[in-house]
Amino acid sequence: MFNEVYDVIVVGAGHAGSEAAAAAANMGSKTLLVTMNLQNIAQMSCNPAMGGIAKGQIVREIDALGGYSGIVSDTSAIQFKMLNKSKGPAMWSPRVQSDRMRFAEDWRMLLEGTANLDFYQEMVSGLLVEGGKVVGVRTSLGIQIKGKSVVLTNGTFLNGLIHIGDKNFGGGRAGERAATGITEQLVDLGFDSGRMKTGTPPRVDGRSLDFSKMSEQPGDENPEKFSYLKATRPLTKQRACHMTYTSLEVHDLLREGFDRSPMFNGRIKSLGPRYCPSIEDKINRFADKDRHQLFIEPEGWNTCEVYVNGFSTSLPEDVQFKALRSVVGFENVKFFRPGYAIEYDYFPPTQLKHTLETKIVQGLYFAGQINGTTGYEEAASQGLMAGINASLKVNEKDAFTLKRDEAYIGVLIDDLITKGTEEPYRMFTSRAEYRTLLRQDNADLRLTPKGFELGLASENRLRRMEEKHQAAKNFVSFFETTSVKPEEINPILESKKSAKVNQSGKLFKVFARPNIDMADIRKVESVESYIQDHNLDREIIEQAEIQVKYAGYIAKEKNNADKLTRLEYVKIPEGFDYSQIKSMSFEAREKLKNIQPTTVSQASRISGVSPNDISVLLVYMGR
Missing domain, CATH: 1.10.10.1800 (tRNA uridine 5-carboxymethylaminomethyl modification enzyme MnmG/GidA)
Structure with missing residues (x-):
């Protein structure tokens, strides 16, 4: 079936995988996108929305470079809001509510219309590695597919375990099986791995809700759009969201299930996203609060399915149902499906280069939640960068990276590679020290020339x-x-x-x-x-x-x-022996040895490396 050798094989077709495949193919590389279910390309596994604080800037950057996320966000939008408009322009962040089904369909149509891109539906169970270099993948049917580079974008599927109360079962997403085999092989190859968790709220029947008891949350009066292309148009009509609140009664009902909660009885040991906690975590951590906001978000133009934003939970389904029925407007609620938590494998991103290529295996790239991030936008931007660099590498061209003063994407990747993460990483404007330069309005001015040079931007x-x-x-x-x-x-x-x-x-x-x-x-x-x-x-x-x-x-x-950029040009030789610098602190030597920064600027951002350590390093390098 597969006699040719692909330039780039992308494993997984979520937001990261879709952008990676599109980028590599559009740059002229013969690309294969392998996924467990072709019907779920670019599936919005959690909330039906794109953008938000800092995330909107990332989508604009992806679009400016020639990626697809901004275009699909516009064509599938049902509401647009520019967040933080009362603050300075560095804080303005676009966000759209999306039609979940149309989003996935539009992504698939764009990918199917992309030259140089093939598709295959099956689980990848392992990598083909020879002499420290990846040479392809192996599927669960035993088929070997040869490739010059591989991009892993497995999302929450690596040994995924879904939790609902005291029940748990393998799965990468509701109704889909987990992916096995890859983690174990990577660990055998010398990679460190860990476990993270995330969660999602119940989906409910909008026909069973009383929206008259909730406050309406309309879109902007004069909506904008994400993509800088004229081909997409701002919305002329929008669907409203609504807002309601939990109460002390709701909290008491939720607490009744804490003894059966996998979060509190020890079944879940991994860390979840700090900035998107479950409802049980919120009422436990913020016990002084007598209510929490719930945003009621429609899943599309025509469907009655509704996403209950703010009620992410892994409590037993009967507890979820009983508690939600005590929320104002939810007295007669009917469930489409309960909320759940999911644990999955990730690989600490300090094992990567800034190109997102692994340090251990040549030609192997990681992008998305496999690197410990959370969010569609963070994943998509990593996929774009991994796809670009995989294509450049197989064509023996210089790598493409973005600095912290050039893009939020540069901040995201530098944070991951340099600092690592032990909990799901989410982008915020506060993480970018140059956010006045990295505004959503000028992403095209910053990045479109770079996208054009790569062959992505037209x-x-x-x-x-x-x-x-x-x-x-x-x-x-x-x-x-x-x-x-x-x-x-x-x-x-x-x-x-x-x-x-x-x-x-x-x-x-x-x-x-x-x-x-x-x-x-x-x-x-x-x-x-x-x-x-x-x-x-x-x-x-x-x-x-x-x-x-x-x-x-x-x-x-x-x-x-x-x-500060001047230090970016002070390169550290590959394989530099830090153990010989005795006047540097032991912690700094250990951190520098493990992370192997490529520049003095990157070394200065590593936790545990002091300004004095950097001075010693510069002196030792003859600077």
Whole structure:
């Protein structure tokens, strides 16, 4: 069946695997996507949504590089919200509520329309490794498929174990079996492995809920979209979500099942996501809270299935049902399926290079939850980077990595490789020290040229980015060179309780005031005329406003990034012997030996390596 040798074999077709396969194939590599069930490509295993705090920035970055997640998020969206709009633009984060079935269908259609990509449905039970290099995979039927590189994106399927109360059974997702064989082989090859857990809430019948008792959560009045391509369109109609709350009565009912909870009786020993705890964990850790929010999210345009966000649980199904029936609006609730927790194998990501290639086996890449992350967006971005680098490696081209001041994707991968993680890793804006530079609005300006060089971003996409960049630059220049008279600007300033001006001055200076926004400055006739004459769209107007109002902050952060980036160019020789540096602390020597950083900058970010240790290292290297 498989006589040819593939350039890239991707194992698993979740968010990471789908992006990896698309990237490798679009870069011209002969690619095979192997998954246990082709009907579940890009399945939204948990909540039906893409984006959110920092996650929205990642989706925009994937899109800017030429990935598919942003496009599919737009075509399958049922609601759009820009989160954190009351804060500065570095915090703005797009999020869409998705039609779960349409999301998976659109992903599959995009993949099937991708040249150089083959599909095969079966479980991969092992790797073919020769001389420290991967040469293919072995399936559960014993079929050997040869490949020059392999990307593992197994999600929660590696020895997955599902827990519902005092019951547990093997599975990688509800209704799907676990994957076996790979973990054991990797451990034999010298890899360290661990266990993590995550969970999901019940799915319920929306026809059985009383939404009149809940508060409606509509989408944005003027919704935007994820992809920078003009081919996708903002929503013209949206579905509302709703919000309700738990209560002390609900909490008491949940506590009745704690003795049967796998979280509290010791059956689950692995750590779950800190920032997305189960409902039983919330009422246990925050015992002083008399209620918790529940977001009631529709699963699509037409289905009556509803996702109960905030009620993730592994309690017995009868306890889940009894407690939910005491939630306002859920008095007559009917279940589609109970919530559950799942334990699965992962591999500490310090065993990887920044390309996501493993240090032990050449040509083998890990992406997604196998690296200890949680979230569709984090997984998709890793898949994209692994697919890119696998394709580059087999074609003997230089690796592609992103620095911390270039992308949230760079922050994510650097955190994983340098610091590792012992609990499911989730991206936040606070993890990015250069978040003023890494905004969701400028991901295309930062990354589309790189995507174009890789062969992922089209020339049309690049041209559109360049036009946006030039138009915004020209608009900013207009503010810098155009003056406004006191009699025209002072009424506007008075209305905003801002100090009046006594003489004509540049618009830039007035617009830069914190209490003056674009709506105010457009009342100046010359500004509105410029916008109309140049047919500027919302994207360009927003970009120019940010560049004017945050020019000082952006320049300062760019300067700080440039200073620290210099250490990125100080390379550490491969296989460097840290044991010979006796004046370095023992902990630093051990950490550096295990992680094997490639640059002094990366070494400086390792926990346990002090500034003094870095100074010693630089002196030893003749710097």
